Amino acid sequence: MTNLKEMIDKEFTFEPYDFEKSEVSGIPLHTKHLPFAPCVHIRILFHYGAMHDEIGKEGVAHFLEHMIFKGNDIYPDEKSIKNFSKDILLNTHNAHTGLFELVIEGKCLPHNFEKAIQGIFAMTHSPKLTVEGWEQEKKIIMQEAWSRFLNEKYIAYVKKFRDNRLANLPDRRRIISALGWPDTITKITHEDITSAHKKYFVKENMEILLAGNIEALGIIENIKNIISETADRIPNGEKTTPPFIPTEVDLPEIQRMDHTFSDIGVTEKNQANVSISYSFARINKKPGIPNTSEENLLIATSFIVQRLVSDVIYEKLRTDNNWCYSANANFYIETDFLKFNMGTSINPDHIDEAIEIAQEILEDIKKGQYEEKFEQRKRLVIEATLASEHSSSGVIDAALDDIMIVSEIVKERTVLDEFEQVQFDDVKKMIGTYLIPERAVIEILRPIMVDKSPQA
Numbered sequence: 001m002t003n004l005k006e007m008i009d010k011e012f013t014f015e016p017y018d019f020e021k022s023e024v025s026g027i028p029l030h031t032k033h034l035p036f037a038p039c040v041h042i043r044i045l046f047h048y049g050a051m052h053d054e055i056g057k058e059g060v061a062h063f064l065e066h067m068i069f070k071g072n073d074i075y076p077d078e079k080s081i082k083n084f085s086k087d088i089l090l091n092t093h094n095a096h097t098g099l100f101e102l103v104i105e106g107k108c109l110p111h112n113f114e115k116a117i118q119g120i121f122a123m124t125h126s127p128k129l130t131v132e133g134w135e136q137e138k139k140i141i142m143q144e145a146w147s148r149f150l151n152e153k154y155i156a157y158v159k160k161f162r163d164n165r166l167a168n169l170p171d172r173r174r175i176i177s178a179l180g181w182p183d184t185i186t187k188i189t190h191e192d193i194t195s196a197h198k199k200y201f202v203k204e205n206m207e208i209l210l211a212g213n214i215e216a217l218g219i220i221e222n223i224k225n226i227i228s229e230t231a232d233r234i235p236n237g238e239k240t241t242p243p244f245i246p247t248e249v250d251l252p253e254i255q256r257m258d259h260t261f262s263d264i265g266v267t268e269k270n271q272a273n274v275s276i277s278y279s280f281a282r283i284n285k286k287p288g289i290p291n292t293s294e295e296n297l298l299i300a301t302s303f304i305v306q307r308l309v310s311d312v313i314y315e316k317l318r319t320d321n322n323w324c325y326s327a328n329a330n331f332y333i334e335t336d337f338l339k340f341n342m343g344t345s346i347n348p349d350h351i352d353e354a355i356e357i358a359q360e361i362l363e364d365i366k367k368g369q370y371e372e373k374f375e376q377r378k379r380l381v382i383e384a385t386l387a388s389e390h391s392s393s394g395v396i397d398a399a400l401d402d403i404m405i406v407s408e409i410v411k412e413r414t415v416l417d418e419f420e421q422v423q424f425d426d427v428k429k430m431i432g433t434y435l436i437p438e439r440a441v442i443e444i445l446r447p448i449m450v451d452k453s454p455q456a
Contacts, residue, residue, distance in 0.1 A: 059180020
């Protein structure tokens with residue numbers, strides 16, 4: 001069988017993530033020419049998100065995101081901004097707010113790049129933020145909030161679950177998403193919106209990413225000149241508070257949370273949902289500083305463990321026993337912590353058996369079983385990465401995630417080399433250190449068991 005390092009050397013032919021980093025008007029600028037792209041993809045990143053919302057008024061950052069689409073000094077109302085999206089940005093104009101970021105995005109053909117930059121930046125330096133627009137958006141955002149949170153019973157359950165799993169991450173406990181909570185959204189004033197815009201939409205919090213047909217825009221100095229004409233209107237200010245990244249994530253106080261769907265205020269189902277999650281700290285991670293080599297090895301190992309455990313748990317629960325439609329494992333890199341999860345939607349008669357099997361899988365791997373399957377999964381992860389057919393939007397979005405989570409844009413060749421270095425001993429160590437019984441939170445949501453016997 002071909003040596004993995006030799007295969008990577010032979011098959012790796014294109015690096016999508018070697019962005020060129022420079023600066024324009026004091027704002028970091030990341031550019032990447034993609035020879036297959038006809039368009040230029042634009043992302044304006046603010047290092048400002050829900051974690052910066054005032055306690056008791058969670059949802060301000062997300063509210064502000066809505067408000068910047070209500071009009072500015074170039075496009076005076078929502079309708080004209082929508083037409084700008086259609087005519088210049090190919091109907092791709094959008095924005096999103098996370099816990100740590102607010103991003104405005106779009107794509108354009110190269111000949112429309114200057115108009116695209118002018119229109120997108122106008123949303124940041126001169127949004128109208130009127131009282132009338134605030135009143136309109138509050139109604140819309142409240143509808144969005146209740147469509148997600150359903151009812152007070154469900155909100156109480158979500159808060160209890162997060163308090164248990166993320167006890168020493170205060171912002172994670174108070175905020176589940178940038179949306180905020182229905183009761184905190186009602187407290188957001190028009191002044192909160194205008195104050196947040198003035199405080200956080202400053203050059204010190206910004207980064208600009210461009211990917212696609214960059215060569216059609218000319219040399220980098222031409223691009224900077226186009227951007228600087230409008231970026232100079234962004235004021236200077238203070239950087240936002242960086243994310244709190246704990247050196248340790250506390251063990252959960254409650255390890256088994258077992259409820260019916262009705263208990264938590266959601267619609268009944270015939271199948272039970274079972275999840276086993278493990279939250280653990282990043283390794284020596286500092287805000288704005290790239291990952292340590294130790295953490296990169298842990299992350300590469302965890303992605304392979306995810307594939308290995310997914311295969312085995314699927315075989316045990318679906319193929320061998322026919323208890324469920326699907327079962328899998330997932331690994332997540334968050335800005336402030338790491339998370340591993342095993343989950344399934346399963347016949348409620350076999351909940352405890354499924355949990356026992358999932359835990360046994362981890363113990364068996366830790367004891368040295370499944371080494372051959374590990375080698376197969378490792379090769380598959382590498383081959384799947386080599387086989388990736390990158391889209392320009394996918395490249396720029398992945399680069400954006402890297403800036404937020406890793407503090408640098410990671411080259412794909414670097415990732416491949418890290419996967420290649422993972423050994424089975426690393427897998428056993430990862431499971432034995434982080435996926436331990438004391439760290440597990442078992443969440444069970446089961447249907448109400450109704451007696452269907454014939455009535456007398």
